[in-house]
Amino acid sequence: MGRGRAHGGLTVTGFSDHGRDGGESPPTALFAAGDISRRIESLAGDIARAMGPEFVLLCVLNGAFIFTADLARALAARGCRPRIEFASFKSYGSATESSGRVRLVGEFPGNLSGERVLLVDDILDTGRTLLTARMMVEDAGAETVATCVLLDKPARREAPVEADYVGFAIDDVFVVGYGIDYAEKFRYLPDLAHISG
Numbered sequence: 028m029g030r031g032r033a034h035g036g037l038t039v040t041g042f043s044d045h046g047r048d049g050g051e052s053p054p055t056a057l058f059a060a061g062d063i064s065r066r067i068e069s070l071a072g073d074i075a076r077a078m079g080p081e082f083v084l085l086c087v088l089n090g091a092f093i094f095t096a097d098l099a100r101a102l103a104a105r106g107c108r109p110r111i112e113f114a115s116f117k118s119y120g121s122a123t124e125s126s127g128r129v130r131l132v133g134e135f136p137g138n139l140s141g142e143r144v145l146l147v148d149d150i151l152d153t154g155r156t157l158l159t160a161r162m163m164v165e166d167a168g169a170e171t172v173a174t175c176v177l178l179d180k181p182a183r184r185e186a187p188v189e190a191d192y193v194g195f196a197i198d199d200v201f202v203v204g205y206g207i208d209y210a211e212k213f214r215y216l217p218d219l220a221h222i223s224g
């Protein structure tokens with residue numbers, strides 16, 4: 028067991044306010060590593076049945092890197108052999124509010140023409156990122172595009188998009204941990220947590 032700190036009866040594993048993350052309210056646990064892992068096993072079963080062994084797993088960086096890594100291994104255990112690609116989009120700076128613009132950062136993967144693509148993102152919030160990414164995959168000539176997000180905040184939706192596979196639906200809270208940052212901090216936390224103010 029890692030070190031933890033209790034908040035309202037819950038513990039965020041790996042968080043210590045004696046570390047380099049001081050200065051703001053500490054994260055409060057939302058989903059523990061074990062809950063995430065069990066949910067991913069279930070999602071992987073659904074995805075493997077629907078997608079079959081060969082497809083492209085397109086990870087939206089940076090926040091989905093741990094989710095994609097765990098999902099890919101759960102899929103491999105079910106006989107899937109996805110080609111794993113990456114694309115980076117930015118809609119947040121260091122703030123907790125979206126700028127409203129979604130920008131591709133760096134290269135978009137080639138060779139998506141005729142492929143069945145599963146697009147994987149960390150959080151479906153306003154929907155602008157997933158919609159932009161999905162349109163780019165379609166424009167690249169993919170045969171089909173399915174979408175998978177770890178977290179969905181339905182109350183925040185502005186763009187007309189829903190995900191085919193959702194880990195957890197949550198309220199409008201700002202999430203960190205399990206790959207997801209606040210100003211590049213907290214990505215290392217094994218649990219999903221939320222921060223306030």
Ligand code: 5GP
Nearest residue numbers: 090150151152153154155156200201202208
């Ligand atoms: P959308 O384009 O749907 O508004 O936002 C999607 C992206 O915004 C996510 O991929 C994620 O990078 C970021 N985002 C949305 N909600 C949160 C949050 O609660 N915490 C963090 N760290 N990023 C978020």
Ligand code: MG
Nearest residue numbers: 088089090149
């Ligand atoms: Mg993201």
